[in-house]
Structure formats: structure tokens, C-alpha cells
Amino acid sequence: MATQASATSSRAGSQLKTPKGTRDWVGQDLLLRDRIFQTISDILKRHGGIPLDTPVFELRDILSEKYGEDSRLIYNLENQGGELCSLRYDLTVPFARWLAMHSNVKQVRRYHIAKVYRRDQPAIARGRLREFYQCDFDIAGVYDPMIPDAEILRIIVEVFQAFKLDVTIKLNHRKILDGLFETCGVPQEKLRLISSSVDKLDKLPWAEVKKEMVEEKGLSEIVADEVGKYVLQKGAMREMINVLKADEKLHANATVKGGIEDMELLVSYLEALDVDRIVSLDLSLARGLDYYSGLIYEVIPQIKDTQVGSIAAGGRYDGLVGMYGKQPIPCVGISFGVDRIFTLLDTQRKKGTSDISHETEVYIMAFGGKEFDGLLLERMRVARQLWDVGIQTEFAAKVKPKPQQQFNASDSALLAVILGQEELEAGQTTSVTAVYEMIGE
Amino acid sequence: MATQASATSSRAGSQLKTPKGTRDWVGQDLLLRDRIFQTISDILKRHGGIPLDTPVFELRDILSEKYGEDSRLIYNLENQGGELCSLRYDLTVPFARWLAMHSNVKQVRRYHIAKVYRRDQPAIARGRLREFYQCDFDIAGVYDPMIPDAEILRIIVEVFQAFKLDVTIKLNHRKILDGLFETCGVPQEKLRLISSSVDKLDKLPWAEVKKEMVEEKGLSEIVADEVGKYVLQKGAMREMINVLKADEKLHANATVKGGIEDMELLVSYLEALDVDRIVSLDLSLARGLDYYSGLIYEVIPQIKDTQVGSIAAGGRYDGLVGMYGKQPIPCVGISFGVDRIFTLLDTQRKKGTSDISHETEVYIMAFGGKEFDGLLLERMRVARQLWDVGIQTEFAAKVKPKPQQQFNASDSALLAVILGQEELEAGQTTSVTAVYEMIGE
Numbered sequence: 107m108a109t110q111a112s113a114t115s116s117r118a119g120s121q122l123k124t125p126k127g128t129r130d131w132v133g134q135d136l137l138l139r140d141r142i143f144q145t146i147s148d149i150l151k152r153h154g155g156i157p158l159d160t161p162v163f164e165l166r167d168i169l170s171e172k173y174g175e176d177s178r179l180i181y182n183l184e185n186q187g188g189e190l191c192s193l194r195y196d197l198t199v200p201f202a203r204w205l206a207m208h209s210n211v212k213q214v215r216r217y218h219i220a221k222v223y224r225r226d227q228p229a230i231a232r233g234r235l236r237e238f239y240q241c242d243f244d245i246a247g248v249y250d251p252m253i254p255d256a257e258i259l260r261i262i263v264e265v266f267q268a269f270k271l272d273v274t275i276k277l278n279h280r281k282i283l284d285g286l287f288e289t290c291g292v293p294q295e296k297l298r299l300i301s302s303s304v305d306k307l308d309k310l311p312w313a314e315v316k317k318e319m320v321e322e323k324g325l326s327e328i329v330a331d332e333v334g335k336y337v338l339q340k341g342a343m344r345e346m347i348n349v350l351k352a353d354e355k356l357h358a359n360a361t362v363k364g365g366i367e368d369m370e371l372l373v374s375y376l377e378a379l380d381v382d383r384i385v386s387l388d389l390s391l392a393r394g395l396d397y398y399s400g401l402i403y404e405v406i407p408q409i410k411d412t413q414v415g416s417i418a419a420g421g422r423y424d425g426l427v428g429m430y431g432k433q434p435i436p437c438v439g440i441s442f443g444v445d446r447i448f449t450l451l452d453t454q455r456k457k458g459t460s461d462i463s464h465e466t467e468v469y470i471m472a473f474g475g476k477e478f479d480g481l482l483l484e485r486m487r488v489a490r491q492l493w494d495v496g497i498q499t500e501f502a503a504k505v506k507p508k509p510q511q512q513f514n515a516s517d518s519a520l521l522a523v524i525l526g527q528e529e530l531e532a533g534q535t536t537s538v539t540a541v542y543e544m545i546g547e
Numbered sequence: 548m549a550t551q552a553s554a555t556s557s558r559a560g561s562q563l564k565t566p567k568g569t570r571d572w573v574g575q576d577l578l579l580r581d582r583i584f585q586t587i588s589d590i591l592k593r594h595g596g597i598p599l600d601t602p603v604f605e606l607r608d609i610l611s612e613k614y615g616e617d618s619r620l621i622y623n624l625e626n627q628g629g630e631l632c633s634l635r636y637d638l639t640v641p642f643a644r645w646l647a648m649h650s651n652v653k654q655v656r657r658y659h660i661a662k663v664y665r666r667d668q669p670a671i672a673r674g675r676l677r678e679f680y681q682c683d684f685d686i687a688g689v690y691d692p693m694i695p696d697a698e699i700l701r702i703i704v705e706v707f708q709a710f711k712l713d714v715t716i717k718l719n720h721r722k723i724l725d726g727l728f729e730t731c732g733v734p735q736e737k738l739r740l741i742s743s744s745v746d747k748l749d750k751l752p753w754a755e756v757k758k759e760m761v762e763e764k765g766l767s768e769i770v771a772d773e774v775g776k777y778v779l780q781k782g783a784m785r786e787m788i789n790v791l792k793a794d795e796k797l798h799a800n801a802t803v804k805g806g807i808e809d810m811e812l813l814v815s816y817l818e819a820l821d822v823d824r825i826v827s828l829d830l831s832l833a834r835g836l837d838y839y840s841g842l843i844y845e846v847i848p849q850i851k852d853t854q855v856g857s858i859a860a861g862g863r864y865d866g867l868v869g870m871y872g873k874q875p876i877p878c879v880g881i882s883f884g885v886d887r888i889f890t891l892l893d894t895q896r897k898k899g900t901s902d903i904s905h906e907t908e909v910y911i912m913a914f915g916g917k918e919f920d921g922l923l924l925e926r927m928r929v930a931r932q933l934w935d936v937g938i939q940t941e942f943a944a945k946v947k948p949k950p951q952q953q954f955n956a957s958d959s960a961l962l963a964v965i966l967g968q969e970e971l972e973a974g975q976t977t978s979v980t981a982v983y984e985m986i987g988e
Binding site: 188 | 563564565566567569572573581589592593594597598599600601602605606608609622623624625626632634645647648662678686688690694697698701705815816819820821871872907923925931938946
């Protein structure tokens with residue numbers, strides 16, 4: 107029931123369903139989701155994270171020119187008079203807006219777990235919806251190079267270890283990528299366009315990506331082939347750094363050189379933090395968003411036959427806060443794709459029998475002979491005392507409940523309290539304290 | 548900082564702020580808010596509640612014709628192709644939609660804590676925003692009359708006792724109200740219109756409400772005066788029930804009679820549940836929403852000089868689920884105005900010094916003599932071991948941090964781990980287990 111994304115049921119005039127690409131969360135699904143939230147936020151707190159919550163919509167201006175080609179996926183609110191607003195597309199831009207508004211905050215580590223909105227084609231099996239949760243952690247402030255970046259990668263390892271999911275972290279650096287494009291002869295104004303084509307190499311073969319570059323984006327075939335020589339390379343960090351350094355043409359480019367220096371620093375930190383083993387430097391990783399300026403990364407689950415793609419991604423975005431006309435604050439962050447993690451963990455767990463079941467601590471029943479009046483007020487008085495001391499308590503909402511009904515309902519309870527009419531009339535009652543002790547609280 | 552609803556800061560071209568009537572949540576504010584959520588949901592679980600989460604927007608059809616005059620306050624999403632959607636206005640209609648979609652669910656007690664959206668005039672001091680949290684609990688299913696209703700009122704008492712807030716519950720019954728209007732001669736087609744005028748009696752004097760009824764809504768002055776005789780009455784339940792029963796004209800109306808029978812049953816239950824003392828039967832309470840069909844109630848804080856109005860409200864809505872063309876399921880529920888409760892508790896608490904402060908368990912420092920290289924990799928290795936055992940750990944993200952900087956940063960930490968270059972070189976190190984024991988985990 108609960109895993110259907112948009113269950114439908116017709117009625118006169120309109121459909122009874124959730125909007126396309128959205129879903130309800132209930133029962134076991136919701137409990138698993140909340141456990142994922144709890145696990146991640148515990149780890150983020152361990153790294154000094156403080157929570158932030160922002161409105162679900164932002165002024166439209168705040169979102170504009172931040173997402174490149176993906177801007178078309180932004181949900182707008184209707185113009186009903188007043189300000190023009192749009193639903194948030196991610197949690198990064200609202201965080202940058204908050205930082206720009208609070209110029210007294212020079213350094214902060216914030217986390218944010220909330221829904222974001224994208225008018226994308228939904229694909230339920232892959233955990234891709236139009237309304238979905240993200241869980242972001244970002245470190246803002248001026249620090250020595252690559253130290254916060256290394257801690258973010260360490261956090262990724264801790265999170266997926268906690269979920270017992272094997273992952274690979276794909277890593278690249280915008281400086282290496284941009285410098286590489288320059289070296290190959292990609293015109294400056296086509297950098298982001300070609301970058302976004304290259305990013306599709308995890309889903310499409312090189313021939314198709316090349317075709318897009320040449321036919322749709324007007325890159326010369328010679329330049330495209332030159333780009334292809336580089337972006338198909340990947341491997342362990344130290345190994346790839348050596349390959350890049352050995353390429354004289356590349357290394358002569360100042361931008362690439364800066365990127366390689368960052369990577370050398372980073373790999374030493376990742377070794378100290380025991381993270382390097384699962385990292386792959388992948389020159390095809392580009393990330394669609396415009397605002398990244400340094401290190402970029404994606405986390406790929408190492409599970410056979412899964413349709414789920416990257417389950418966490420992020421990077422460094424030193425220029426974003428400055429785009430709001432304030433002093434720039436360098437930032438680096440990670441966004442966990444909670445719904446995709448859910449999809450992976452959900453296929454692993456065995457489904458429970460009932461999706462909306464819950465456990466009861468105490469169920470109060472009443473029985474009696476011919477003159478039995480249901481003892482409703484008496485059941486209420488007992489319930490009230492148990493609620494008073496914090497015990498989860500239920501009783502049948504019937505004046506005269508049938509015995510069988512009550513037995514069925516009490517099945518999931520830890521303890522049943524039975525009120526017998528004769529016993530009550532004879533003054534034989536058990537104190538609430540005794541019940542309290544019996545359920546072992 | 549965090550309590551400003553829409554802090555502004557100009558920049559070239561557009562404003563740097565959250566949209567009108569929305570706010571960010573951070574630091575102490577967010578912690579207090581989450582404590583409110585936790586307190587309420589603990590009580591709701593104690594009463595058998597299971598959580599449900601629904602999308603932030605619904606198909607527009609689902610929301611239409613549910614809110615009467617208030618429909619104009621609904622936020623619509625722009626038509627960008629595809630389905631027409633609107634932001635949810637409350638959590639009740641999405642629950643009814645969910646129930647209608649799942650006809651196998653015959654009985655459920657669900658709670659839902661989430662943001663809702665109303666294009667209302669914001670009033671920050673009174674805790675009224677355009678994006679605000681609601682916390683809803685509803686009992687759906689066929690039961691004997693007034694038993695679930697009484698339990699909802701009991702839950703109200705438990706929640707506000709937990710917050711140590713004195714409250715009054717204002718109570719009325721749609722059947723009594725509608726029958727009373729009929730008896731006075733209000734035409735059938737004006738029932739809801741006149742009802743919504745009467746509902747304003749908590750803010751406006753009778754003279755103005757009467758004026759609205761007569762001049763704006765076309766009620767004859769004689770009928771208006773007749774209505775006035777009744778709706779200004781309120782008092783303890785048993786007392787008011789006797790007043791209503793003594794009025795022969797009223798009691799002759801079958802609808803009123805049904806309402807009074809419900810109230811007699813309810814008062815006996817409220818006595819058993821120890822709730823009756825704070826309840827006032829108030830004939831002016833009408834509630835704006837169209838979907839209520841039985842008991843209605845509002846919770847008013849008993850605090851001097853507060854501008855905050857009702858902090859929880861709800862009622863019985865037996866017809867709503869049936870509006871979706873499915874078998875009707877009777878429902879009764881309560882919605883807690885979490886932001887208003889926040890406003891009340893926030894004025895009570897003393898503000899902390901820093902809004903984004905957090906506690907650190909361990910802070911790792913390093914010192915050395917002339918040859919000091921900062922020991923960054925060593926600090927990382929120690930941090931990694933502490934993170935591995937779940938200890939919250941931080942260190943300066945600097946290659947060579949200054950001693951003073953590190954001392955300042957370690958001020959809020961429970962324990963500082965100091966790495967001395969000479970000691971390390973001499974092999975004198977403390978094990979992580981020792982640190983673990985020192986912070987007493």
C-alpha cells in the first residue's frame with residue numbers, strides 16, 4: 107500500500123490520488139525513513155552539525171541562475187498577488203541565502219533534512235520522485251585547503267557504514283575539468299554545456315555523448331575526440347594524480363595544476379582518515395549544477411542489479427554566497443539522497459504483515475454476566491490513570507464491547523487489564539501501580 | 548536573529564529575505580520547536596497514534612469545496628503543464644483523501660506533524676504565519692457516540708499539562724448551532740454564512756457581528772436579535788445543558804435535541820476522564836470550516852496579556868471522507884497550533900547567549916616548539932578513532948593552528964585532547980579508550 111507512488115481510484119469528476127511523483131508515507135515505511143534520518147543526523151551531530159530549517163518556498167529571484175539547464179525543473183507558485191515564489195529545488199541555495207542574510211555568521215556546520223521539489227520524470231523503482239527528501243550537511247567558513255572537504259568524505263564513509271551499504275565515492279575537481287576542457291580547445295562559453303554532456307557518461311556510451319557535443323552543442327569533432335581521451339579515465343587517487351602530472355600539456359595549464367595540488371593534499375588527508383580505499387578519481391564526473399567551484403563527488407552503491415544511481419553527492423561552492431551581493435563564504439557540502447537510500451534498504455528488509463499496525467502497552471477490557479453494562483466509565487477511569495503515568499493505553503470505544511472483539515484488539519498488547527463486573531462490585535481491584543510494574547517500566 | 552520572520556537585506560536587483568509570512572528555524576528556536584513536537588507525539592503514541600506523512604501539495608480538486616470562505620487563502624502552484632496542484636491548507640483534508648484511497652482501512656488513529664500554507668495576513672507577535680506547523684491527531688472509524696471525542700479532549704488536557712500551560716476548552720456542537728439557527732428563523736441557505744459571522748464573536752462585539760449579519764449577509768434584524776439571545780451564552784457543561792433543555796422552543800427542534808443528547812453523554816465521559824473542569828460550552832463557537840458535522844472545540848490559553856488566540860482546535864467531520872465518492876468514515880480530530888504554542892513557550896524561556904552554539908564532546912589540539920608542523924594528520928587519525936566509537940569530535944581545520952585559537956574553540960568541549968609534538972616523538976600517547984572513559988560514555 108504505502109510504497110505505491112500515486113495509487114489511483116477514480117471518482118466522479120476527478121481522480122483520487124497524490125500528485126504525480128509524490129507519495130504518502132505511513133507505517134513501516136515511515137518508521138524506516140525516520141530511522142534513516144536519525145542515523146544520519148546522529149553522525150552529523152558527532153561532527154558538530156547544528157540543524158537549520160527553511161521555508162518550503164523561496165523568493166523566485168533567490169533560485170534563479172543557480173541551476174543551469176535544470177532550472178526548467180523548478181516548481182513555481184502561481185502569481186496570486188504579492189511576491190513571486192518557487193518551491194525549493196535543493197537545500198544548498200536556501201542555506202547560502204541564510205548565510206548571506208546573517209553576515210555575523212563566519213563559520214558554521216549546519217544540517218538540514220527536508221523535502222525538495224523537481225518537475226522531473228518520476229521513476230519509482232529507482233527512488234526518483236518529484237517530491238523527495240534530501241539530507242544536507244555543509245561546512246561554511248575560511249579554513250586551510252581541503253581539510254573540511256576531507257571531513258565531508260569521512261562523514262560519507264561513516265553514514266554508509268552505519269547502513270551497512272558498500273559504496274564507491276567518485277571524485278573530481280572542477281579546476282581539473284575546466285582546465286582540461288581549455289587545454290583541449292573547448293571555447294570558454296561552452297564550458298558548462300560540454301561539462302553537462304560529459305556528466306552523462308555514467309548512463310550513455312561515449313559515442314552518444316560525443317554526438318550530443320558535436321551535433322547539439324556545436325563542438326568541433328577534433329576537440330570532442332581530444333576531450334574523450336581524458337574523460338574516460340578513472341582510477342585510484344594516487345595513481346590518477348600521477349597520470350595527470352605526467353601529461354605535460356595538461357600540467358602546463360595553471361587551472362589544472364591548482365586542481366592537482368588540491369588533490370595531492372586531499373589524498374594525504376583521506377589516508378589519515380581511512381577513507382582513501384573507496385575513492386575513485388573519475389574524470390567524467392562533472393555534476394550538473396552551476397555553483398560548484400572545486401572538489402565534486404558522487405556516492406555510488408556497490409550492489410548488483412540495482413537501478414538506483416548515486417545516493418549522495420556534493421562538492422565545494424565557494425562563490426554561491428557571494429552571488430547574493432554579500433561577502434563570499436567558502437562552503438563545502440554533501441547531500442544524502444534519503445529516498446534512494448530508503449529504496450535500497452527497503453528491498454533488503456522483509457516486509458511486515460501489516461503496514462499500519464502499532465504496538466499497545468496496555469489494553470483495558472471489561473466482562474460481566476447478564477446485567478453487564480460495559481463498564482465504560484470504569485474503563486475510562488483506569489485508562490486515565492495509566493495515561494497519567496505515561497503508559498500507552500487503549501480500550502474499545504464501545505459502550506458494551508463484545509468479548510471476542512476485545513480479545514482480538516488486545517492481541518498486540520503487552521498486557522491486558524480485565525475489569526470484571528462482579529469483582530468490581532465486590533471491591534476486588536488491582537492498583538495502577540501494579541500494572542505499571544507488570545509492564546516493567 | 549532566528550525569531551525575525553522576514554529579515555531583509557537589500558542587494559542589487561532583488562531582496563535577500565524569506566518570503567512574506569515565512570521564517571527560518573535555527574539554534575535554540577529549533578531545539579524548542581523539536582521539543583514541542585517530541586512532547587506532543589509521545590502523548591499521541593500513548594493513545595495509539597501512528598504517524599502519516601503526505602505530499603506538501605495535493606491535486607487542486609482534492610482541496611476544493613472543503614474550506615468555505617477561506618478557500619481564497621489557498622496557495623496554488625503555477626500551471627507548468629500537467630496536473631493542477633495546490634499547497635495543503637491543513638492536514639485534515641490530506642488525511643481524508645488518504646482514507647478514501649485506502650478503503651481497507653476501517654479504523655485508524657493517525658498523527659501528522661507538518662507545515663501547512665495559508666495566504667493570510669501574517670501577524671508575528673500572535674504566532675500567525677503563512678507557512679506554519681500543525682500537529683494533527685484524528686480518530687477514524689465507527690465507534691459508539693462521543694467516546695473517541697472524549698478521548699481527544701483528554702489528549703488536549705495531557706498535552707497542555709505537559710507544557711504547563713493553563714487552558715480553557717471552548718466547546719459547541721454543530722447540531723445545536725444549526726438547530727438553533729433554524730429555530731430562530733435563519734434561512735437554510737444562509738446557515739454557514741451566519742455561522743461564520745457568529746464565529747467572530749471572540750474578536751468583535753455583538754453590535755458589529757449583528758451589523759455584518761444584517762447589512763452584508765441580508766439577515767432580517769428580528770432574526771438576528773433572536774440569534775443574539777442564544778449565541779452570547781456560555782458556561783459549564785451541565786449548567787448549559789440544563790439551560791438548553793429548559794428552552795422549550797429549542798428543545799422541540801430535533802437537531803438541537805440530538806446535539807443535547809450527545810452533550811449529556813459527553814459530559815459523563817469527561818467527568819470519568821477528569822477533563823470536565825476546564826471545559827466551557829460556548830454557543831458562539833462556530834469554526835469556519837465547512838466540513839465539521841458534530842462536536843467542535845477550540846483551546847484558549849489562560850495567560851494575561853497574550854495576543855495569541857486559540858492554540859488548538861478541531862471537531863468531528865463525519866462527511867468529509869464520503870465527499871471523495873467513497874464509503875464515509877466518521878472522524879474526529881484535533882489540530883495543535885505548534886507555532887503559537889512555540890510563541891507562548893518562547894516568551895517564557897530566557898534567551899540563550901548564542902543562537903547557533905552547540906556542545907562538543909572532544910576537541911583535539913596540537914602544540915609544539917619551533918619545529919611544530921601542526922600535526923594535522925595526527926589530529927585526523929585521533930579524530931577518526933573517536934568518531935569510530937561515536938564520540939562527537941572536532942579539531943581546527945588549519946594546517947598550523949595558533950594555540951589561542953585552539954583554546955578558544957575548545958572552551959565549549961567536555962574534554963580537550965592535546966597532542967604534543969615532543970611527547971608524540973617520544974612515543975608517549977594516550978589510548979582512545981582512555982578518552983572514551985574520561986568523557987564517561
